[in-house]
Amino acid sequence: MATHHNGKSRDHKRSSQMATLIAPRKKRIKSAFQIAALVYRWQADELEILLVTSRETHRWILPKGWPISGKTAAATAEQEADEEAGIVGHAGKKPLGRYASVKQIGDLALACEVEVYPLHFVKQKQKWKERGERVCRWLPADEAAATVGEPDLAPIIRSFAEDMQPAPAKASHFA
Numbered sequence: 431m432a433t434h435h436n437g438k439s440r441d442h443k444r445s446s447q448m449a450t451l452i453a454p455r456k457k458r459i460k461s462a463f464q465i466a467a468l469v470y471r472w473q474a475d476e477l478e479i480l481l482v483t484s485r486e487t488h489r490w491i492l493p494k495g496w497p498i499s500g501k502t503a504a505a506t507a508e509q510e511a512d513e514e515a516g517i518v519g520h521a522g523k524k525p526l527g528r529y530a531s532v533k534q535i536g537d538l539a540l541a542c543e544v545e546v547y548p549l550h551f552v553k554q555k556q557k558w559k560e561r562g563e564r565v566c567r568w569l570p571a572d573e574a575a576a577t578v579g580e581p582d583l584a585p586i587i588r589s590f591a592e593d594m595q596p597a598p599a600k601a602s603h604f605a
Contacts, residue, residue: 489579
């Protein structure tokens with residue numbers, strides 16, 4: 431991926447231009463780049479991944495959102511997991527990878543690039559911002575990879591699960 435002198439990739443610039451072109455004037459989006467949290471925990475020596483439903487299409491996805499000004503990508507992943515699933519946890523500083531996604535905003539379909547950060551589960555709150563708007567489900571990693579509504583995300587989940595074996599000895603590997 432080629433980068434410009436300002437550090438932004440050509441692809442990121444192109445996707446930002448695409449977002450500006452296809453977003454209606456009232457709802458311009460500055461970036462077609464999002465950050466996701468791959469929330470994980472160990473249950474009886476089995477790695478589980480948290481999936482949530484999207485609000486518009488009810489597909490199974492990872493908690494994700496737009497970059498937040500003044501926050502690192504890892505801190506943004508933590509905030510998205512909190513807002514969408516009430517998850518408190520610790521995000522790794524390095525991304526696991528990126529995948530292509532389509533963000534539905536009403537009738538608008540917006541092409542996005544999503545960067546995924548591992549987030550080690552600590553607890554789930556009783557109340558959170560989007561409770562009642564989404565369904566949360568913990569699944570074994572292989573089942574989560576088969577269930578996600580984003581085909582390019584499945585290999586990231588599978589690779590993460592492979593890197594995390596054997597259980598829990600490597601649990602803090604990505605933190």
